[in-house]
Amino acid sequence: MKKKDPDLLLFHAPLLRQGMTTPRAMRDVIYALLPATGAALWFFGLSAVLVIGSCIAGAVLAEVTFAKRETRGESLRDATGVLTGLLLGLTLPPGLPMWMAFLGGFVAISLGKVIWGGLGHNLFNPALLGRAFLLATFPIAMTTWVPAAGGFLDVYASNLALPFMQAQVDGVTSATPLGMMKFEQEVTPLANLVLGRTGGSLGETSGLLLLLGGIYLWLRRDLDWRIPVSILLTVVIFSAVLTLFDGERFPSPLFSLFSGGLMLGAIYMATDPVTSPVTPRGAWIFGIGVGVLVILIRVFGGLPEGVMYAILLMNAATPLIDRYTQPRVFGRGVDST
Amino acid sequence: MKKSDSYEEFIKGIWRDNPVFVQVLGMCPMLAVTNSAINAVAMGMATFFVLVGSSFLVSSFRNWIPKQVRISCFIIIIATFVTVADYTLLALVPKVHKELGAFIPLIVANCMILGRQEAFSSRYPVRLAVMDAIGMAGGFLLALFSLGAIREILGDGALFGIKLFGENFEPWVIMILPPGGFLTLGVILLFFNWFKFKKDEFLAEVAEAERGGG
Numbered sequence: 001m002k003k004k005d006p007d008l009l010l011f012h013a014p015l016l017r018q019g020m021t022t023p024r025a026m027r028d029v030i031y032a033l034l035p036a037t038g039a040a041l042w043f044f045g046l047s048a049v050l051v052i053g054s055c056i057a058g059a060v061l062a063e064v065t066f067a068k069r070e071t072r073g074e075s076l077r078d079a080t081g082v083l084t085g086l087l088l089g090l091t092l093p094p095g096l097p098m099w100m101a102f103l104g105g106f107v108a109i110s111l112g113k114v115i116w117g118g119l120g121h122n123l124f125n126p127a128l129l130g131r132a133f134l135l136a137t138f139p140i141a142m143t144t145w146v147p148a149a150g151g152f153l154d155v156y157a158s159n160l161a162l163p164f165m166q167a168q169v170d171g172v173t174s175a176t177p178l179g180m181m182k183f184e185q186e187v188t189p190l191a192n193l194v195l196g197r198t199g200g201s202l203g204e205t206s207g208l209l210l211l212l213g214g215i216y217l218w219l220r221r222d223l224d225w226r227i228p229v230s231i232l233l234t235v236v237i238f239s240a241v242l243t244l245f246d247g248e249r250f251p252s253p254l255f256s257l258f259s260g261g262l263m264l265g266a267i268y269m270a271t272d273p274v275t276s277p278v279t280p281r282g283a284w285i286f287g288i289g290v291g292v293l294v295i296l297i298r299v300f301g302g303l304p305e306g307v308m309y310a311i312l313l314m315n316a317a318t319p320l321i322d323r324y325t326q327p328r329v330f331g332r333g334v335d336s337t
Numbered sequence: 338m339k340k341s342d343s344y345e346e347f348i349k350g351i352w353r354d355n356p357v358f359v360q361v362l363g364m365c366p367m368l369a370v371t372n373s374a375i376n377a378v379a380m381g382m383a384t385f386f387v388l389v390g391s392s393f394l395v396s397s398f399r400n401w402i403p404k405q406v407r408i409s410c411f412i413i414i415i416a417t418f419v420t421v422a423d424y425t426l427l428a429l430v431p432k433v434h435k436e437l438g439a440f441i442p443l444i445v446a447n448c449m450i451l452g453r454q455e456a457f458s459s460r461y462p463v464r465l466a467v468m469d470a471i472g473m474a475g476g477f478l479l480a481l482f483s484l485g486a487i488r489e490i491l492g493d494g495a496l497f498g499i500k501l502f503g504e505n506f507e508p509w510v511i512m513i514l515p516p517g518g519f520l521t522l523g524v525i526l527l528f529f530n531w532f533k534f535k536k537d538e539f540l541a542e543v544a545e546a547e548r549g550g551g
């Protein structure tokens with residue numbers, strides 16, 4: 001007979017279970033991205049669904065194809081494939097042919113994650129790696145920005161290009177705010193930047209909704225607040241200094257903050273726990289490095305946007321940062337390791 | 338028995354000990370000049386000529402080459418053939434020669450060639466040495482051609498300059514740039530290792546079944 005109130009209970013560790021698991025963290029990030037995804041649907045209509053859907057399909061297909069039979073169910077359930085596809089989709093131009101988006105998702109998971117040994121072993125952020133691959137492979141399609149769609153059901157003809165075939169561009173193209181700043185010295189009104197009424201990638205146009213998602217993630221303790229804060233602060237300070245130096249030539253701090261993929265990159269991609277430093281001091285160094293590189297590439301480099309390369313470069317430096325910012329073990333001297 | 342020996346030397350270079358895909362030698366020309374099939378084949382032919390010629394000479398002189406200075410002797414022999422190949426390409430196909438540029442003189446430094454002289458030609462009779470050189474150089478040519486063909490088909494939609502998919506093909510620009518070489522080579526190496534892994538697994542299974550049955 002079982003006693004209702006035993007005198008002694010024996011358990012083995014772990015005694016406390018925290019609800020923080022990989023699938024939960026991944027799902028949280030997906031929820032946090034939902035407002036921005038909604039904004040993408042609002043501005044770009046059905047095309048957004050097609051592009052993001054193809055990315056996710058490619059990513060999940062790679063996940064299924066290359067997973068070992070024993071771990072296949074697990075790697076599907078933790079939703080990293082879906083998240084990588086979604087993140088990649090949000091960084092792509094709305095008029096990108098679906099087959100390219102699919103290829104991007106496939107490459108992001110296969111070359112960005114599986115080939116390194118799976119989740120947790122990759123050096124670079126898979127979604128950004130997929131984007132870098134697409135940008136190097138299809139430079140024209142990846143920098144053709146179409147204006148926001150007329151109605152929800154309007155689909156850009158270029159979305160439906162046959163596999164391996166060129167996209168027919170609809171004639172009208174628009175420039176991104178950063179492109180206009182760089183090549184035509186034309187500043188986009190700030191309100192448009194904050195709300196997202198500009199040309200650009202699917203998910204990067206609305207700074208406000210991305211920030212909301214970031215706050216949700218921070219409340220859920222899913223991200224290290226030091227990284228986005230240090231990136232955004234560095235960008236603001238650096239561009240403020242440049243503006244003081246020459247206000248005509250250099251973009252203002254607020255413009256830098258809300259234009260391009262900075263919000264998306266700083267909040268959702270730079271904070272990827274696998275590819276960013278784990279130590280608090282390392283997180284500050286990482287963030288400052290990304291911020292400086294973003295402004296350097298945007299202002300002095302040949303490309304209008306530098307968030308992707310800035311984060312990838314700092315990803316490469318992450319193991320080194322981690323190594324030099326190890327906290328001193330309590331009770332040990334400075335020299336002993 | 339003798340015949341099967343030279344056949345063995347020939348086939349091992351083509352597949353089992355392929356200099357590029359298995360030994361991972363000669364990476365410099367492999368990555369640098371395979372951006373189109375024609376460049377890759379020209380490079381492969383030049384290397385083929387140099388390797389077979391120098392293997393023949395080294396093997397013939399193997400008893401007269403002093404041990405202490407053998408490397409310099411090999412290099413002089415190789416360099417002679419490279420110079421011949423260089424001028425022949427310049428006279429026959431000046432356009433390809435211009436594209437290959439510095440990589441033709443650099444055949445001298447191809448570690449696959451020197452490696453074959455050191456490991457094989459300087460120790461075996463002429464017939465075997467030449468068969469080995471033909472096999473190795475054939476494997477190298479095959480590897481260069483497959484890499485160049487993949488890169489040209491994806492990066493340009495063409496093979497030997499002939500358009501395969503019509504005008505609307507979207508070229509994969511990365512494939513004719515240096516990263517494309519690394520990516521393609523990596524994927525092919527991945528396939529080779531996977532194939533070897535599967536083969537070993539299969540052989541182990543067969544051995545297991547035989548032991549169980551017997």
